[in-house]
Amino acid sequence: MGPMRRLFWPAVVLGLALAAFDIVPAAYVVALLMALAIWRVGTAMLASLHGGGPTPESPPAPVDTRVERVTYWCEGCGAELLLLVRGSRTPPRHCGEPMHERREVPRDVHG
Numbered sequence: 206m207g208p209m210r211r212l213f214w215p216a217v218v219l220g221l222a223l224a225a226f227d228i229v230p231a232a233y234v235v236a237l238l239m240a241l242a243i244w245r246v247g248t249a250m251l252a253s254l255h256g257g258g259p260t261p262e263s264p265p266a267p268v269d270t271r272v273e274r275v276t277y278w279c280e281g282c283g284a285e286l287l288l289l290v291r292g293s294r295t296p297p298r299h300c301g302e303p304m305h306e307r308r309e310v311p312r313d314v315h316g
């Protein structure tokens with residue numbers, strides 16, 4: 206990734222060395238290293254959010270609920286969702302399990 210990521214461990218070592226030789230008060234080094242660690246975890250989480258998830262094969266398409274009602278229900282707790290915009294074909298997860306898809310087409314609409 207960026208140059209900051211490569212500088213992380215050298216910065217940790219340098220900070221510990223500065224603290225060990227009493228060049229910089231240890232509390233400053235600890236505070237700085239904690240800030241660096243929090244920043245690093247934050248950027249890693251952002252990177253996994255952007256890069257790790259499934260990439261949709263087509264742009265989101267709105268679902269006309271007058272023609273087609275697609276609902277998802279959770280076996281674990283009974284929650285039920287109405288699909289308004291179709292993204293990927295992967296069902297959403299609830300209670301740690303994939304939700305069950307149920308498709309309803311109103312009787313008065315033909316085709």
Ligand SMILES: [Zn+2]
Binds near residue numbers: 280282283284299
């Ligand atoms: Zn649930």
